[in-house]
Amino acid sequence: MMERRLWREGSLGVAGKVWQTNWFFVLLILCLAAVGYVALYSAAGGSPEPYAQKQLVRFCIGLVIMVAIAMTDIRIISRYSWWLYALGIVLLLVVAKFGHVGKGAQRWIAIGGFQLQPSELMKIFLALALGRWFQKASYEQVGRITFLAVPVLAILLPVGLILKEPNLGTAVITGTIGTAILVAAGVRWWKFVIVIAAFGAALPVAYHHLHDYQRQRILTFMHPERDPLGTGYNILQSKIALGSGGMWGRGFLNGSQSNLDFLPEKQTDFIFDLIAEQFGLVGSLCVLGLLLLIVLGSMLIALRCRHQFGRLVALGISVDLFLYVFVNIAMVMGAIPVGGVPLPLISYGGSVLITAMIAFGILMSVHVHRDVEFPESDH
Known part of the structure; x- marks a missing residue:
C-alpha cells in the first residue's frame, strides 16, 4: 500500500520501474525479432548479409530506445505530445519538398545515411496528441462539435500530407488510428455514421483521383490472372508460395519460390510467404499466434491503465499493430489489393523497425506508469 502511494506521488526509482516492467511482453518482442532475423537470413539465401545483420543492429539500437522510453515518466511524454505532433508535421512537409523518391512515391528523407519515413512516426505522434487532448475531457466536452474540431483537424492534416506522397495504405491506417481513439474517448456514434455515409458517397469520385498505379492495384486485385506476367505477377506468385508450403513446409532454406527469386519483395512486403513456404501452415500459425499475443498484450496494457492518456495512446498503438498484421497477411493472401505494408520486426526496413x-x-x-495521477490542471 505504501509502495502504491509513493508510486502515485512519482517517487518510485529506476529499480521500481524495472520491477514494474512487463517482461513477458518484452520476451514476445524478442521472439518476434528472432523470427525476423531467421526469415531475413533465409531471404538472403542463407547469409546474414545484406538483410539480417543490418536488421539485428537496428533492433539492438531500437531496444535501447525502447528501454529509455519505458523508464521515462508517462507524464513527461504527455507534456511534449503536441510538440512531437508538430515535429511529425514538419517532417512530412520536408518529405513533400525534399524527400527521396522510390517506386513512384516520395516518402523518405535521408538523415546521416538512414532513410527515415516520417509517416511511420506520425502515426505514433498522432496517438500521443489525441491522448493528450482527451486526457481530462469531460463527457459534455466530448459531445461538443467545437471541442472536436481540433482533434479532427489533427487527424486530417497528416492524412492529407501522407496521401500526397502518395501512400494510401499508411494514410488509411493513420486515419483509422485517429478514429479509434475518438471512439474510445466517447465521441457519439451518430457522428461516425454521418462521416461513414459521406465517405461512402465520395468513393466513386475518390477512385478517379487515385494515381494510375493505385487504380491498377485495385484492378489487379479483382482480376490478377488477366496479366500473370505483369501487374498480376506479385499476387499470383504470393499465392503459389503460400500453398506450396503445405502443412509442415519445405524446410528451412528450401523454398523454391523464394530461392529461385519468383517471390517478389521477399524481404519486405511478402516475407510472410517465405515463412509459409519454408515452415508450412504450422509455422505460419505459430508466427501469427506470436503476433496476436503482442497485439492482445498491448490491448491489455490499455485496459489496465488507470489514466485516460495512457489508455488512449496504448489503444492507438494497439490498433496500429493490428492493422499492420491484418493488412499484410490479407495482402499476401490476395484478400485486399497489394500495398506497401510490412510486418513489424519481421520485414526488412529501418523506419518501420525503429518506429x-x-x-x-x-x-x-x-504499463510501468499505469497508476500515476495526472494533475487536474494538466491538459
Missing part, C-alpha cells in the same frame, strides 16, 4: 520499438517503448511506459 515499432518507439511504440513498444511507449507501451512499456504506459
Whole structure:
C-alpha cells in the first residue's frame, strides 16, 4: 500500500520501474525479432548479409530506445505530445519538398545515411496528441462539435500530407488510428455514421483521383490472372508460395519460390510467404499466434491503465499493430489489393523497425506508469 502511494506521488526509482516492467511482453518482442532475423537470413539465401545483420543492429539500437522510453515518466511524454505532433508535421512537409523518391512515391528523407519515413512516426505522434487532448475531457466536452474540431483537424492534416506522397495504405491506417481513439474517448456514434455515409458517397469520385498505379492495384486485385506476367505477377506468385508450403513446409532454406527469386519483395512486403513456404501452415500459425499475443498484450496494457492518456495512446498503438498484421497477411493472401505494408520486426526496413520499438517503448511506459495521477490542471 505504501509502495502504491509513493508510486502515485512519482517517487518510485529506476529499480521500481524495472520491477514494474512487463517482461513477458518484452520476451514476445524478442521472439518476434528472432523470427525476423531467421526469415531475413533465409531471404538472403542463407547469409546474414545484406538483410539480417543490418536488421539485428537496428533492433539492438531500437531496444535501447525502447528501454529509455519505458523508464521515462508517462507524464513527461504527455507534456511534449503536441510538440512531437508538430515535429511529425514538419517532417512530412520536408518529405513533400525534399524527400527521396522510390517506386513512384516520395516518402523518405535521408538523415546521416538512414532513410527515415516520417509517416511511420506520425502515426505514433498522432496517438500521443489525441491522448493528450482527451486526457481530462469531460463527457459534455466530448459531445461538443467545437471541442472536436481540433482533434479532427489533427487527424486530417497528416492524412492529407501522407496521401500526397502518395501512400494510401499508411494514410488509411493513420486515419483509422485517429478514429479509434475518438471512439474510445466517447465521441457519439451518430457522428461516425454521418462521416461513414459521406465517405461512402465520395468513393466513386475518390477512385478517379487515385494515381494510375493505385487504380491498377485495385484492378489487379479483382482480376490478377488477366496479366500473370505483369501487374498480376506479385499476387499470383504470393499465392503459389503460400500453398506450396503445405502443412509442415519445405524446410528451412528450401523454398523454391523464394530461392529461385519468383517471390517478389521477399524481404519486405511478402516475407510472410517465405515463412509459409519454408515452415508450412504450422509455422505460419505459430508466427501469427506470436503476433496476436503482442497485439492482445498491448490491448491489455490499455485496459489496465488507470489514466485516460495512457489508455488512449496504448489503444492507438494497439490498433496500429493490428492493422499492420491484418493488412499484410490479407495482402499476401490476395484478400485486399497489394500495398506497401510490412510486418513489424519481421520485414526488412529501418523506419518501420525503429518506429515499432518507439511504440513498444511507449507501451512499456504506459504499463510501468499505469497508476500515476495526472494533475487536474494538466491538459
